[in-house]
Amino acid sequence: xxxxxxxxxxxxxxLEARFGPLRFAPMxxxxxxAVVEIENAVYSHxxxxxxxxxxxxxxxxxxxxxxxxxxxxxxxxVMLAVDEAHLLNISVAAAHQHQGLGQLLLNQATALGRSNRxxxxxxxxxxxNTHAIKVYKRYGFSEIGRRKNYYPAGNNAREGAIVMSxxx
Numbered sequence: 001x002x003x004x005x006x007x008x009x010x011x012x013x014x015l016e017a018r019f020g021p022l023r024f025a026p027m028x029x030x031x032x033x034a035v036v037e038i039e040n041a042v043y044s045h046x047x048x049x050x051x052x053x054x055x056x057x058x059x060x061x062x063x064x065x066x067x068x069x070x071x072x073x074x075x076x077x078v079m080l081a082v083d084e085a086h087l088l089n090i091s092v093a094a095a096h097q098h099q100g101l102g103q104l105l106l107n108q109a110t111a112l113g114r115s116n117r118x119x120x121x122x123x124x125x126x127x128x129n130t131h132a133i134k135v136y137k138r139y140g141f142s143e144i145g146r147r148k149n150y151y152p153a154g155n156n157a158r159e160g161a162i163v164m165s166x167x168x
Contacts, residue, residue: 008104008107011100011103011104011107012104014100015099015100015101015104018099019067019068019073019096020067020068020069021067021068022065022066022067022068022073022104023065023066024063024064024065024108025063025064025066026062026063026064027052027056027062027063027064027075027077028056029053029056031064031072031075032049032052032053033049034072035052035064035072035075036048036049036052038072038074038075038091038092038093038094039052039089039091041093041094042091042092042093042094042097043091044153044154045151045152045153047089052077055077055079055088055089058079060077060078060079060080060088061077061078061079061080061085061112061116062075062076062077062078063075063076063108063109063112065101065104065105065108072093073092073093073096073101074090074091074092074093074096074101074102074105075089075090075091075105076089076090076091076105076106076108076109077089077090078109078112078113078121080113080116080118083117083118083119083120084118084119084120084121084122085109085110085112085113085116085118085120085121085122085168086121086122086123087109087121087122087123090102090105090106090109090123092105102135103135103139106135106139109121110166110168113168114168118168119167119168120165120166120167120168121141121165121166121168122144122163122164122165123136123141123163123164124147124150124161124162124163124164125161125162125164126151126159126160126161126162127146127159127160127161127162128159133162133164136164136166137164139166140166140167141164141165141166142164142165142166143162143163143164144163144164144165145162145163146160146161146162146163147160147161147163148160
C-alpha cells in the first residue's frame with residue numbers, strides 16, 4: 001500500500017508543478033454549469049444538467065477538482081450502496097486530458113470508497129472507449145461482464161458497455 005500512496009503523492013506533486021495547487025471539493029449546484037460545459041465537450045452523449053442535479057439530490061458522492069486559479073479541471077460522481085462504490089461518471093476537461101488528472105480523480109474516488117468502507121468499486125465504460133479501458137486496467141480494474149446496448153450511440157443505435165470491478 002505504501003507504494004500506491006507514494007505514487008499518488010508523486011503524481012500530485014507533478015500535477016501541482018503544472019497546474020498550481022489542486023483542490024478537491026464536494027460538487028454543489030453552483031458547479032453544475034461548469035460541469036455540464038465539460039460534459040458537453042467530452043462526450044457524444046453527455047449527462048444533462050438534470051442528471052447531475054438528480055445525482056446531487058439523491059446524495060451521491062460528487063467531487064470537483066480545481067486548479068490554483070479555481071478553474072474546473074474535472075469531476076467524478078460515485079453512488080455508495082451496501083459495500084459497493086459505483087463510479088457513475090468521471091471526466092477531465094478536454095484541454096487537460098492525458099496529463100494524469102484522470103488518475104488523480106480515480107485516486108480520490110477510490111479513497112472515498114475506502115473511507116466509506118466499500119469493498120468494491122464498479123463502473124461501466126463504452127466498448128469503444130479504448131483509452132479509458134486501458135487506464136482502468138492499468139489502475140487494476142478487471143472486466144467482470146458486459147451490458148449489451150447499454151449506451152446510446154449515433155443514428156438511434158446503441159453501444160455495449162464493459163463492466164469493470166476493483167477490489168478496494
